[in-house]
Amino acid sequence: MREVVEKKVLSENDRLAAELRQRYREQNILCVNFISSPGSGKTALLEKTLGSFAPGTPVAVLTGDLQTDNDARRLMRYGYPVRQIVTGGTCHLDARMVERHLNELGFRGPGLLLVENVGNLVCPSSYDLGEAAKIVLLSVTEGEDKPLKYPGIFRRASLMILTKTDLLPHVEFDPKLALENARKIHPEIDYLALSSKTGEGFDKWLAWLAALQQKARQEAPAAIS
Amino acid sequence: MREVVEKKVLSENDRLAAELRQRYREQNILCVNFISSPGSGKTALLEKTLGSFAPGTPVAVLTGDLQTDNDARRLMRYGYPVRQIVTGGTCHLDARMVERHLNELGFRGPGLLLVENVGNLVCPSSYDLGEAAKIVLLSVTEGEDKPLKYPGIFRRASLMILTKTDLLPHVEFDPKLALENARKIHPEIDYLALSSKTGEGFDKWLAWLAALQQKARQEAPAAIS
Numbered sequence: 380m381r382e383v384v385e386k387k388v389l390s391e392n393d394r395l396a397a398e399l400r401q402r403y404r405e406q407n408i409l410c411v412n413f414i415s416s417p418g419s420g421k422t423a424l425l426e427k428t429l430g431s432f433a434p435g436t437p438v439a440v441l442t443g444d445l446q447t448d449n450d451a452r453r454l455m456r457y458g459y460p461v462r463q464i465v466t467g468g469t470c471h472l473d474a475r476m477v478e479r480h481l482n483e484l485g486f487r488g489p490g491l492l493l494v495e496n497v498g499n500l501v502c503p504s505s506y507d508l509g510e511a512a513k514i515v516l517l518s519v520t521e522g523e524d525k526p527l528k529y530p531g532i533f534r535r536a537s538l539m540i541l542t543k544t545d546l547l548p549h550v551e552f553d554p555k556l557a558l559e560n561a562r563k564i565h566p567e568i569d570y571l572a573l574s575s576k577t578g579e580g581f582d583k584w585l586a587w588l589a590a591l592q593q594k595a596r597q598e599a600p601a602a603i604s
Numbered sequence: 605m606r607e608v609v610e611k612k613v614l615s616e617n618d619r620l621a622a623e624l625r626q627r628y629r630e631q632n633i634l635c636v637n638f639i640s641s642p643g644s645g646k647t648a649l650l651e652k653t654l655g656s657f658a659p660g661t662p663v664a665v666l667t668g669d670l671q672t673d674n675d676a677r678r679l680m681r682y683g684y685p686v687r688q689i690v691t692g693g694t695c696h697l698d699a700r701m702v703e704r705h706l707n708e709l710g711f712r713g714p715g716l717l718l719v720e721n722v723g724n725l726v727c728p729s730s731y732d733l734g735e736a737a738k739i740v741l742l743s744v745t746e747g748e749d750k751p752l753k754y755p756g757i758f759r760r761a762s763l764m765i766l767t768k769t770d771l772l773p774h775v776e777f778d779p780k781l782a783l784e785n786a787r788k789i790h791p792e793i794d795y796l797a798l799s800s801k802t803g804e805g806f807d808k809w810l811a812w813l814a815a816l817q818q819k820a821r822q823e824a825p826a827a828i829s
Contacts, residue, residue, distance in 0.1 A: 380609065380612075381609055381613055384605065384606055384609045387605075388606055416641040416642045416643060416723070416725075417641045417725050417746055417747075417750055417753070417754060418641060418743070418745060418746025418747050418750060444753050445726065445753060445754055445755070445756070446752060446753055446754075446755055447749065447752045447753050449749050449752070449753065468726075468730075468756065470695070470724075470726035470727050497726070498641070498725065498753070498754075499695075499724060499725070499726050499727075500641075500642050500723065500724070501670065501693075501695035501722070501724050501727070502695050502724075502726070502727065505693075518643070518745065520643060520743065520745040520768065520771070521642055521643025522642075522643050524672065524674050525642055525643060527671060527672050527674070528642070528669050528670060528671055528672050528674065528723070529642060529670055529671075529723075530670070530671055531670070531693065543745065545774075546745070546771065546774055546775070549770075549771055549774045550771070
């Protein structure tokens, strides 16, 4: 019974996500969905990313949490449109929440839409938000075995970002082993390591994002490109 | 429709959890349920806790993960009965899983049953496992605002353990603020700070656990105490 309802919920979400994907295509919006455990550094990554953009860059942010608008307040300081999605008890963002808040935000492309999911390495991975890419963050304090223990998100993510590399001297963590584990689950997953605190590795992340935007532009329908 | 099924699932879980609670009472088992984000140090805490017990202490461990038996293998080295609960895709332990694995483990009281939940700060908090106490772990790398953002588990936990205090010199984290936030959600929550790496603060944790066992013994039905 439970499985039947879950399937129904996911298939309804897939339908709405397909609509979002169509809308992103028509409006030349590149949507990226950031997923990680609580406290892995999603908001810090977004802060530094927003801070690196030239003024006037067309970008908007949706950020999800069970409670509080802390993250939206942190992210608003960079001058771009930001909306907090407070899910109440819900452990993930779904396509309906994104659609509603995107409408209320009034963001139309072309441009970049950054979606920070609820901090949870499990449930958000099952909910398609129409994004061009899921990005999974893993911090160096969490242990190298997380890709094996939480395979769903590592299988679905296009990129794994190892965060908080400034803490590497203080923890027992082998980045090579973490990447090996991720590639056991998903051999083609891209990989970057960075510190939002020191900025180490940030140039590669911005280059990865720029390449994804470039690719999306090339694939955009001629009529609106 | 979804809410109806969720309510049904939770009420069925509550029924099974009440049976477990009754069984724990009859067998003088003290069950403790550890909940945190992935990588906050649940397994490290359990390793050091098991290592601190006098040989022959009556204790058993159930440890949950979506995939892998890594944690069970780590914990088995201490010579106590340990069983891995692999949940597949499920983001939490429920009372039925605990009942089944407890039967297969063949653990009968009196004694201590340590249950390490799936790494997830959201969903496990809704599933009663018949435990005497939920314990929430928060590591110093995760940020002070987590109790406000994930209030469900901090409201339900008897104790909040701040972990990885050895990393405090290397991160911007104010333990006092984290505790203030937790007490905004749950004014009576107990609090401890420790490092499973250095052992700092571990004596207080063991004393807290001993006090809980003492209290349970005093409350145990006379016929079997």
